[in-house]
Amino acid sequence: MATVYLDHAATTPPDPAVLAAMRPYQEDRFGNPSSLHAAGRAARAAVEAAREQVAGALGCDPLEVLFTSGGTEADNQAVKGIAWAAREAGRGGHLVTTAIEHHAVIESAEWLAGHAGFEVTVVPVGADGVVDAERLLAAVRDDTALVSVMAANNEIGTLQPLADIGPALADRGVPLHTDAVQAFGRVPLDLDGWGAGALALSAHKFNGPKGVGVLVLRRDLAATPVLHGGGQERGVRSGTLNTAGIVGCGRAAALAAARLPDEAPRLAALRDRLLDGLLAVDGVTLNGSRRRRLPHNAHVAVAGCDGEALLCALDAGGVAASTGSACQSGAASPSHVLTAVGAPQDRAHIRLTCGRTTTPADIDRAVDVFTDSVNRLRDAGGGFV
Amino acid sequence: MRVLVALSGGVDSSMAAALLCEAGHDVTGVHLKMAGGAESGGGTGRGRGCCTLDDARDARRVADRLGLGFYVWDLTVAFRDRVVDDFVAEYGRGRTPNPCVRCNERVKYTALLSRARAVGFDALATGHHARLRHDEGRWRLRRAADPAKDQTYVLYMASQRQLAHTLWPVGEHHKSDLRVMAAERGLATAAKPDSHDICFVPSGDPGDFLRHRLGARPGVFVGPAGDVVGAHDGAYRFTVGQRRGLGLAGSGEPLYVTAIAGERVHVGPREALDVAALEAGDASWVAGSPPATPRMAAQVRYRGRPLPAAVDVDGDRVRVAFPDERPAGGAPGPAVVVYDGDECRGGATVDRTHLT
Helix, strand or coil: CCCEECECCCCCCCCHHHHHHHHHHHCCCCCCCCCCCHHHHHHHHHHHHHHHHHHHHHCCCHHHEEEECCHHHHHHHHHHHHHHHHHHCCCCCEEEEECCCCHHHHHHHHHHHHHCCCEEEEECCCCCCCCCHHHHHHCCCCCEEEEECCCECCCCCEECCHHHHHHHHHHHCCCEEEECCCCCCCCCCCHHHHCCCEEEEEHHHHCCCCCCEEEEECCCCCCCCCECCCCCCCCCECCCCCHHHHHHHHHHHHHHHHHHHHHHHHHHHHHHHHHHHHHCCCCEEECCCCCCECCCEEEEEECCCCHHHHHHHHHHCCEECECCCHHHCCCCCCCHHHHHCCCCCCCEEEEEECCCCCCHHHHHHHHHHHHHHHHHHHHCCCCCC | CEEEEECCCCHHHHHHHHHHHHCCCEEEEEEEECCCCHHHCCCCCCCCCCCCHHHHHHHHHHHHHHCCEEEEEECHHHHHHHHHHHHHHHHHCCCCCCHHHHHHHHHHHHHHHHHHHHHCCCEEECCCCCEEEEECCEEEEECCCCHHHCCHHHCCCCCHHHHCCEECHHHHCCHHHHHHHHHHCCCCCCCCCCCCCCCCCCCCCHHHHHHHHHCCCCEEEECCCCCEEEEECCHHHCCCCCCCCCCCCCCCCCCEEEEEECCEEEEECHHHHECCEEEEEEEEEECECCCCCCCEEEECCCCCCCEEEEEEEECCEEEEECCCCCCECCCCCCEEEEEECCEEEEEEEEEEEECC
């Protein structure tokens, strides 16, 4: 029986239309977009069309769209680049972020603190996995160079109150970066309403190809390059452009934006069907707010089961799920997100995330396999070691 | 059969997986993260221990090569609590435990096997060199085909229930053949050096590891006549039978550690080490108690020789007498393992030795 893939927060299947759009740029349209000749111009036109697609999907100026190698690079470039530029301009060396950011943000901020003399304030979140806007704003100082708050958490799917944070930061002249890797294509992004100066996306999270990301960098916000070289992408991100990947990213972004009004409620209905099934099992509880939550994300705590064991049992039953986030699976240390929300560590924590190809029948099968796996594991002692 | 094979990143477990695949089983690999952190070898060094990141990558490459599913299970906490801390505490009490016995007893064949069964696997396979035979309704544990690599000494405590779900495919093969077979199959681990050290002591020096954990505990060496003959900074750095590294000025006859009592380390001549008999507790018999006969053989060290022994069992206690050749030195703590020819009958934990 085919696997029920419920790990769309880790990655999504590329849309057939995306693959078709990319293909010519892997074959005869191989030109370097920076070349002056006709082959280069053809590639450049495709890149600029993709830039317009992304800008259209986000409601920003195409000039503000920079292509990167992925979400991690976009976050690194935003956090480090904006921090460095702010310090060079004499605007201070203090950063504010939250306890549940993606590692690409947290590790960048910690690197700046450990190696470049910045001071970092990490604002905790509530037990519901949502940061308190007032508490975050209270951490901002006159010398704050950047605030980085994710739009939605990659593990427990909680939406962060950017509309309450961004305008207040704008009033104080402090730039906001937001990691919107999980949010894009699942909830509307309101760059203007959030006053976001920078925003990161990753194409493979919205049915695009791996190896392409987007950094939106507003015209008035300076960022020092992380990658130095030929000066592509407004001089901020050097390196020969990944034409095929960028074309795929543009196409996927346009599709995601166009589908969002129908797809978000469809995903939410699947997610609710899934959560109802999971939470019907004794000793299963929801992690993170139910209301302020990505429409495709179910993340539950399972008493009496070990997380690694339950994941293996689900895998054996043909259900692809995740403990925490895929970036750190392979050796399970307690996730910083679960630690931040005070989740008990004596039980399994399982993330199931729906996507474009998920059907109600997939949900029902996943609930059956989950229920059987939990019951069998509990009968056998939970699989703890 | 659905088999979970523990892939350490070494050649033995790699070949265990390959042989199970070739026998037609549905095989999944798991790498066990046992030791973690800088203190105990979380680095990238090669060739020592079995828990470095490179070992995990080697294990994954073997799984990829064989087309197996692959998991990493983090047993760091269980391993620390049940093996490493026990090792430190036992040395602190002047005993010399075998951590591999503890690991098999308290982690691999309990926690790991029960999780494997709970998740739905029929059996757990490892790269241990040992053989199993099903005979008259009982599982019998036999020495490996390669006597130099035999590991029955650290497996004596396995229960019938555990053995019923255990596979040791490499026990039938010589190590040198296994390397050739691994190379023929293109496994990256074919030429990897054997690990001889305690896996959580990557420096290879348990004394340093123990000093780091236990701190300095100054004490004295006591000579055969009861006189103080020297000083040391921790009795845990010594084991009964040790000759090298005592730091005692030579006065002709070499001196051996004969006993450890608190921080007093007794030293004496080689003859003072000869163990005539020993007593042991927590006995575990693989396929029923061995008969009380002097025709058994007993082994008191992992790489020691089996010596003719008379074995008397009384409940979970056992008394082993050595009528002919006597083993040198027996600190409390290690296992005494009893053999009948090439069959491992079981063993127990030594708690007293008698020199006469």
